[in-house]
Amino acid sequence: MYKFSFNKLPKANEALYILSIGALALSILVKYGIALENDSQIDSDIAVLEEVGQGREASEIDALIEKNKLQLKSLQDRQDRLDEREKVLLEREREIESKLTELKNAEETLLASISIAKDAASSDVQRILSVYSExxxxxxxxxxxxxxxxxxxxxxxxxxxxxxxxxxxxxxxxxxxxxxxxxxxxxxx
Known part of the structure; x- marks a missing residue:
């Protein structure tokens, strides 16, 4: 059985790199309020990675690294989907705001037209009354x-x-x- 040691610095650096990427991905998930179903598993994986050089086997560390890469890829995919949904929602919000503005403008135009018509009708009635009075x-x-x-x-x-x-x-x-x-x-x- 092969024991891992710090003599293999590239593997240790890779593990720390993966650990930092995982922490970044986790902070993104927390920011957006996304709960992971296997938070405890990630915690145990991180604990194992922190024990690099404390007698873990290289194959176990490689497996954890691969597993974390897959989890990171999954998190990135999920983040991409969330970003796409956010873009769609923002576009729809802009469309709705635009239509509301159009409706408000149309309402103002209609109210102005109604006011003009009322004034004209009132003016016409006053003229007719004036004629009838004479x-x-x-x-x-x-x-x-x-x-x-x-x-x-x-x-x-x-x-x-x-x-x-x-x-x-x-x-x-x-x-x-x-x-x-x-x-x-x-x-x-």
């Missing part, structure tokens, strides 16, 4: 008689009360009642 009641009554009761109620509710009373007085009783009921219903809410 018209004679006998000319307005036929217009309001043909108008949808909901639309007529909107205009009449915005007219000065004396003008609204004159217009309602010139309508048929059914039409006046339906307009008054719509205005009352709106005010009740």
């Amino acid at each position: 018209m004679k009641t006998e000319d307005l009554s036929p217009i309001f008689e043909m108008m949808d009761p909901n639309l007529a109620a909107g205009f009449i509710s915005k007219m000065p009360p004396p003008k609204a009373a004159q217009v309602l007085g010139g309508l048929t009783s059914e039409k006046s009642y339906s307009i008054i009921a719509i205005i009352s219903g709106r005010n009740a809410q």
Whole structure:
């Protein structure tokens, strides 16, 4: 049986090198919170490597070195997979942020468009009310008689009360009642 001694410095250096690489890989795993299933086995392997030159056989040390190389390769492969997953997740996060920005911009544009439309509609209603205020009641009554009761109620509710009373007085009783009921219903809410 061949006993290992420090006379074989290249093997001892290789063992220390593998030990330092293993420690580096282990620190990477700890950093990313990855638990190994065989932590106790690695600890015992490290203990054996620390005993280099204390009567261990060269074949046992070579086997441990090979085993640690395989574990290191496995850890490196796993780290590569984790790095790839992280890249994919970061790319998806950027895509989501970009789409959120697009949605916010679209919302702002839509709100601005709605505001413009409301202002235009309000301006149009004010112009029509201004025209209706200048018209004679006998000319307005036929217009309001043909108008949808909901639309007529909107205009009449915005007219000065004396003008609204004159217009309602010139309508048929059914039409006046339906307009008054719509205005009352709106005010009740």
